Amino acid sequence: FGNQSLAGLKVLVSAGPTYEDIDPVRFIGNRSSGRMGFAVAAAAVQAGARVTLIAGPVSLATPAGVAQRIDVRSAAQMHAAVLSAAAQADIYIGAAAVGDYRPLEVSAQKLKKRDGTGLSLQLAENPDILASLSAQTAHPFLVGFAAETHDVASYAQGKLRHKGLDMIAANQVGDGLGFEAADNALTLYWADGMVELPRAAKPELARQLIAQVAERYRAARG
Numbered sequence: 493f494g495n496q497s498l499a500g501l502k503v504l505v506s507a508g509p510t511y512e513d514i515d516p517v518r519f520i521g522n523r524s525s526g527r528m529g530f531a532v533a534a535a536a537v538q539a540g541a542r543v544t545l546i547a548g549p550v551s552l553a554t555p556a557g558v559a560q561r562i563d564v565r566s567a568a569q570m571h572a573a574v575l576s577a578a579a580q581a582d583i584y585i586g587a588a589a590v591g592d593y594r595p596l597e598v599s600a601q602k603l604k605k606r607d608g609t610g611l612s613l614q615l616a617e618n619p620d621i622l623a624s625l626s627a628q629t630a631h632p633f634l635v636g637f638a639a640e641t642h643d644v645a646s647y648a649q650g651k652l653r654h655k656g657l658d659m660i661a662a663n664q665v666g667d668g669l670g671f672e673a674a675d676n677a678l679t680l681y682w683a684d685g686m687v688e689l690p691r692a693a694k695p696e697l698a699r700q701l702i703a704q705v706a707e708r709y710r711a712a713r714g
């Protein structure tokens with residue numbers, strides 16, 4: 493382990509999708525399974541960290557050794573849960589696929605079909621959890637994910653800068669990788685470096701990611 497250990501550190505991980513309710517029976521969601529984030533939480537436990545896991549709606553068992561799991565549904569709930577837990581955390585790894593938009597109004601009753609007239613939903617933008625954290629004067633070491641279908645490197649490096657992150661893990665989605673898949677491949681970027689983690693099963697990739705996070709954390713914050 494050595495400088496790849498997280499012993500004595502508190503790590504906060506978010507995982508899974510968010511669901512934005514439209515009415516009591518419908519929601520807007522996304523295809524995140526939560527498997528990458530849960531694998532990251534498990535790998536952080538194995539590296540010696542005290543891990544808090546904030547999970548969107550997923551059907552996954554809590555990895556052994558996770559100290560605390562908080563289940564949430566919407567992006568607003570995840571935002572509140574992460575901000576409150578981040579005060580205690582040394583490292584935040586945002587592996588959740590947070591919905592960018594939510595319905596402006598949530599109908600208390602099931603919406604009825606109006607034949608032939610179509611339906612428009614007005615959406616409001618959700619706050620960015622990582623950007624909210626990096627705007628705070630004291631905040632954990634921040635690791636984000638960037639799942640992209642194209643121009644992965646340039647979008648990832650842009651997000652690293654404008655969200656004020658310490659590291660970003662970029663992956664191409666599609667072709668049997670990323671969302672709903674067992675395998676993934678990541679490229680990690682930080683301010684003055686990068687490393688490629690080639691295609692592997694998510695648990696193996698998570699261990700390599702955690703080793704890099706530990707090294708960068710030690711370099712940045714001793």
Ligand code: C5P
Nearest residue numbers: 586587588590619620621622636637638
């Ligand atoms: O901008 P984009 O959603 O692609 O960025 C992905 C990264 O930002 C992920 O780490 C995700 O957890 C985080 N994110 C966030 N709050 C949002 C949207 C995304 O923290 N509202």
